[in-house]
Amino acid sequence: MDIFNARIGWTSFIIWFLHVLVCECVPLLDSGQIHSPQCPQLYPVNLQKQWEISVPDGFQINLTFTHVDIKSSITVLHDEKVLGKFCGNENSADGRHPGYQPILSPGSRLTLKIQLSDYNPDRNQNVGFSAQYQAIDIDECSAPEPEDGSGPLCSQICLNTLGSYLCACHHGYELRSDERTCILSCVGGVFDELEGHLMSPGYPNPSPDALSCQYIISVESGFTVSLNFSDKFHIESVDTEEGPNCLYHWLEVIIPDRNPMKLCGGTSPGLINTNSNIVKLGYNIDNQGQSNGWSLEYSTHRVTCPVPGEVAKGRVTPSLTEYFYRDYIFVRCDEGYKLMMNGAEIMGFSTMCQSNGEWHLPLPECHIIDCGEPDPLLNGGVNFLSGFQNQYLSVVQYHCNEPFYSPYGGNNVSLTCEADRQWRSNHDVILRPACLPVCGRPMKQIENHFQRIIGGNDAAEHTIPWQALINVGSSRGGGMIIADRWILTAAHVVVLNGQVQTPEALFVYLGVTDVHQIIENLSLNVTAVHVHSEYNNPNNLNFDHDIALIKLKDPITFQAAIMPLCLPSEDDTYDTGMMGMVSGFGITDKGNQRRFLTNKLKYVHVPVVEQKKCSISLKGKPSSRTPRLTNNMFCAGTPEGGKDSCNGDSGSGFTLQSENGRFWAAGIVSWGLGCGQKGTYGFYTKVANYVDWINKIMREN
Ligand code: ARG
Numbered sequence: 001m002d003i004f005n006a007r008i009g010w011t012s013f014i015i016w017f018l019h020v021l022v023c024e025c026v027p028l029l030d031s032g033q034i035h036s037p038q039c040p041q042l043y044p045v046n047l048q049k050q051w052e053i054s055v056p057d058g059f060q061i062n063l064t065f066t067h068v069d070i071k072s073s074i075t076v077l078h079d080e081k082v083l084g085k086f087c088g089n090e091n092s093a094d095g096r097h098p099g100y101q102p103i104l105s106p107g108s109r110l111t112l113k114i115q116l117s118d119y120n121p122d123r124n125q126n127v128g129f130s131a132q133y134q135a136i137d138i139d140e141c142s143a144p145e146p147e148d149g150s151g152p153l154c155s156q157i158c159l160n161t162l163g164s165y166l167c168a169c170h171h172g173y174e175l176r177s178d179e180r181t182c183i184l185s186c187v188g189g190v191f192d193e194l195e196g197h198l199m200s201p202g203y204p205n206p207s208p209d210a211l212s213c214q215y216i217i218s219v220e221s222g223f224t225v226s227l228n229f230s231d232k233f234h235i236e237s238v239d240t241e242e243g244p245n246c247l248y249h250w251l252e253v254i255i256p257d258r259n260p261m262k263l264c265g266g267t268s269p270g271l272i273n274t275n276s277n278i279v280k281l282g283y284n285i286d287n288q289g290q291s292n293g294w295s296l297e298y299s300t301h302r303v304t305c306p307v308p309g310e311v312a313k314g315r316v317t318p319s320l321t322e323y324f325y326r327d328y329i330f331v332r333c334d335e336g337y338k339l340m341m342n343g344a345e346i347m348g349f350s351t352m353c354q355s356n357g358e359w360h361l362p363l364p365e366c367h368i369i370d371c372g373e374p375d376p377l378l379n380g381g382v383n384f385l386s387g388f389q390n391q392y393l394s395v396v397q398y399h400c401n402e403p404f405y406s407p408y409g410g411n412n413v414s415l416t417c418e419a420d421r422q423w424r425s426n427h428d429v430i431l432r433p434a435c436l437p438v439c440g441r442p443m444k445q446i447e448n449h450f451q452r453i454i455g456g457n458d459a460a461e462h463t464i465p466w467q468a469l470i471n472v473g474s475s476r477g478g479g480m481i482i483a484d485r486w487i488l489t490a491a492h493v494v495v496l497n498g499q500v501q502t503p504e505a506l507f508v509y510l511g512v513t514d515v516h517q518i519i520e521n522l523s524l525n526v527t528a529v530h531v532h533s534e535y536n537n538p539n540n541l542n543f544d545h546d547i548a549l550i551k552l553k554d555p556i557t558f559q560a561a562i563m564p565l566c567l568p569s570e571d572d573t574y575d576t577g578m579m580g581m582v583s584g585f586g587i588t589d590k591g592n593q594r595r596f597l598t599n600k601l602k603y604v605h606v607p608v609v610e611q612k613k614c615s616i617s618l619k620g621k622p623s624s625r626t627p628r629l630t631n632n633m634f635c636a637g638t639p640e641g642g643k644d645s646c647n648g649d650s651g652s653g654f655t656l657q658s659e660n661g662r663f664w665a666a667g668i669v670s671w672g673l674g675c676g677q678k679g680t681y682g683f684y685t686k687v688a689n690y691v692d693w694i695n696k697i698m699r700e701n
Contacts, residue, residue, distance in 0.1 A: 001465060004451040030055060030135040036070075036128025037115065040682050051112040053105075053476045055135035058163035061105040063112075063133045070114065070129055076103055077111040104136070128281060130582055133149045140165040155181040176208065176566040186213030186283065194219055194300045200251075200283055200293030205231060207249075207293045213283040221298040222325035222355030224433040226273045227253070234269035234292035249291045254273065254280040268294075274586075277303075277355075279305035300325070311335045314366035327353045333366035335419045336392030368392050371417035379405040379435040379557065385414065392417055400435035403443070436589040437484060437558050439566035440466075440655075440663035446581070446603065456588060456643075461513050464583045465563035466663075467601055469518065470550075470651060471507040472496060476653030480665055481510065481564045484555040486698055488565075490668045490685060491548040500531050508550060511561035515585060515599040525553035526604035530697045532690070546629045546685045548651075548672045549697050565653055566664040568688040574634055576610040580656045580666055582636070583684070597648050604643045606636045608656070608666075617680055618673070620659030627671055632689050634667060635681035644682045646675035654684045 034051050055061055063076065066088070069170045073087040083105055100586060104109075110133070125641075137280025141158035145151070149540060154167030169175050183201040198215050200207045217225050235251055237244040239333040246264035254260045255276045263269055279298075285291055287452035302324035310315050314333040323329065331349040333339055339346045341364040351361040374382050376695050380400040389395020394417045407413065413433040417421035443462040459467075460536065467489050468479035477493030485507060494501050503526035509518045532545040554564055583603035614635035618626055629635075637644050647650065654667030687694075 013157045013215045033132050037131035050694050053110040055108045059108050059135040060138045062102050062112045064102040065131045068129045074115040078105045087355050137162050158563045189215050191217045201294035203293040203295050207285050207291045209286040211285040214279040221277050222303050223587050225273045225279045226299050227295045228271050229268045230295045231268045234266050235264040236289045236291045237264040248286045252282040257310035292368050303357045323353050338367040339370045340365045348525050369421050371423050372420050373424050377433050395697045398433035405435035437564050439564045454602040458600040459603045469509040473492040474625050476648045477650045480653035487550040490546045491531045493651040494529050494548050513601040527551050527553045539626045543627050543671045547690050566662050572664050574608050578608045579605050580654045581605050582645045582654045584649030584652035587646040606643050609635045632686050633683050635683050637681035641676045641678035644676035645669045
């Protein structure tokens, strides 16, 4: 019977047209009524009738009799199976009556049959039946599994719908074309965890036909993916002349920048280290053959960088056997070495293992440090004792230009180039090397002790190297070198007519033993003239404090012809009879009568005279022409005369020799009554009284 032909599941609002044929097949809706003909009138006799109720597939029929008054029976059938057979009257106790209990058809069809007996006028109340029916949705999902062994209706999720059901799959699975079963979804999966598990759809069951699966493992850069295939591996391969070939089924492993590889066969590839953070897998199955599939665990490892190697004269830390992505290494140089990179020094060095497996910076180099040229030493020099080019641990030694200079502290200083790039002495006390002038030690000694200025002898070169010649206007004086910029002289040499001469008015010559030499020798520049503040000699009768200092503009470099005289020390004394030496370019005698300014530097030795004798020698002399004797003076000479300094020698030195042979400045030629006369002496400024003044002037200027 062609009853109903609608497909279920079109829309949520489908009007079900239900047709029920009563013999002649009267169409009915999803609910309705059926009743015996002419009901509630008497039904015709000998009626044999059949009703077919049909609702759409996926629905059941719920049938309820509302009235039954039939002598014979009503049979309710579903596909030949009798669901119930009724007769009688609902109000009578006898017979079989369905009551108001609904009858539920197992399917979408129901058949009602009545077989009425002969007409019986007594029982004209037997008026037939009426019933109502409804289409009821079947919950297919809760139906028991079919017994044919085809498995559950839906392999994962069953959704009941009006008149039907739908199968659905869990996340990560997709519904196969049978719309019942689910398989592992195999397209578009991106695996970004650091480890994971992949397998062919349905694994360990054979892979379905016609697959084209793609899996992407993409972890952060700096990590590499390793694939570890499980032993149970099978992808159909085709035997060709060249051997097995992944012709129709394959698993392709695609690693960037490398040739893709196709895997198939029955042997697990085992472990594949891809050395890449991105791996694509493509699983291809055509619609024939069988592959039992594959499964793999993937894991990741941090990218490694090459072991950095060694740095000569340096240390790479930490020292490991393997270095991974994001590891740092540091380089430090040994003591005395510095970090160099691209030709420039760097203060520190570190480099990181990058995600590409390379160090972000190449290793630096360690170069030996150097201390630079050692500072030059004035009046001295420096020798290399060991080492090379002022490099670390080189040793230099300072020396002074002997015999004119000697090292401060007495010893030559050695310095080592230390790790801090400083030249350092290896003593605890760091000595800055310095060279001090050697005073009072001429290169040549005067041998004859009995020569004189008056009637004196020419001084050989280098015997009186401290001697200065000072010309002021037309007058001549002398002086003595006491330091590299200082000339000690008499005040009356630089004060003329009560006026201190300007520096420009002074012409100072050193290293000269013959006045003729000064023609070629330019005079030295003078910057200042310091006269003792208490010197006051308007009438040439007061030579007290007859002392002055001349400061030179440029320091003198001492040598054999020019050397300083020592200043008096604490131990130096003026002992009567002590033989001193006085020198100068002053008046000399030739024969007994004729006296003239000498061109040659002369000297004479005269003894120190007891101060009382000096005083006595002046007694009885006309006071208008006799200067006053003070304790800032001493006199020297012999009672018989003949040996003396004289005019033009003023300012020159009267020297004594200390025990160690050093010449020291004992006196300054100052004044006398005549020159070399019997019973008179030469008078000298007593330098020992002025050491403090001298040092103060030199220190402060
Ligand atoms: N006042 C003299 C001069 O200006 C020095 C005299 C030294 N006389 C002597 N008898 N020592 O050069």
